[in-house]
Amino acid sequence: MAREKISKERPGARFHGRVEADGRRCEAPGCDEAGEFRAPRRDGGRQGDGPGGYRWFCLEHVRAFNAGYNYFAGMTVEEIHDAQRPYAGWERETRAFAHAGADPAPAWADFADPLEAIGATIRDRAAERAAARAERQDGRPLTSLDRSALKVMGLAVDADRSALxxxxxxxxxxxxxxxxxxxxxxxxxxxxxxxxxQQLRTSRAFA
Structure with missing residues (x-):
């Protein structure tokens, strides 16, 4: 009866864990439903270091399988203890990300920049650094406060009192x-x- 209900109300494609059977049948003895839900084999079914194989069941029988499944079945007390350790599985050596401490940064020349987005940013920053180091042609000194004030005013380093x-x-x-x-x-x-x-009008550069 339950099997007939499952067959009539077959889980949709989005049902969690369902995989299209493509002719595959449920492996439960005497069941003719499609095998659309996988479960691990009792013996692991491992081939070398790969993952274990699977058995395929219908929804009714995979639920029955899950209800009676015991991960630790067949293990000795020592094996169960090792599997339950907090750091179990972390003892294996992992590959280092870099041989010299850090991978080298990519060169800007390796990037395609058809819109000049990177190039324009680099040029803008270079211009800002150059402006921060620029000196007045008349030799009058500029303090860091003077330079900050000029930036606020939007003036060049050679501006005079009239321009200010x-x-x-x-x-x-x-x-x-x-x-x-x-x-x-x-x-x-x-x-x-x-x-x-007020900073610039009292500065030696604008005296």
Missing amino acids: RKRYSELVRRYHPDRNGGDRAHEAALQKVIAAY
Whole structure:
């Protein structure tokens, strides 16, 4: 009766563990249902170091098999003890990932960059480093605070006091709430501009 119910309500393709039988029959004696669910062989069925073989059952008989399955069946007390150790299976030697401590990083030339995404990033970073080391042509020294302030203002290292005042006026007009309908969203940027201007107007480079 149960077998007839299973046959009429056959598990769908998404049923957990089901494998299309393709003519394979259940290995339970006297069962004519399709063998769509696998179970390990009692003897392991191993061939060399490969995984063990399987027996194939219908849903009813694989459930019966699972209900009575005992992984430790046929093992001695010592074998059961070894299999239950927390680190069982971890004693085997594993392959090292690198012979010299770390694999060498790939060269940029090995990458295809048709959109110049990598190349543009490298050039931008190189330009930033060059700007951070650039000196004024008039020989006036720039401190790290001066360089940070110039970056906030968007000015080159050779800017003079006239360029500084002009740029300051532009940025104040851009960020001031009165020029943005009372919107104070740019207030933080305005404060940075004011601080940068105060730093540069008293700097030896703009004396």
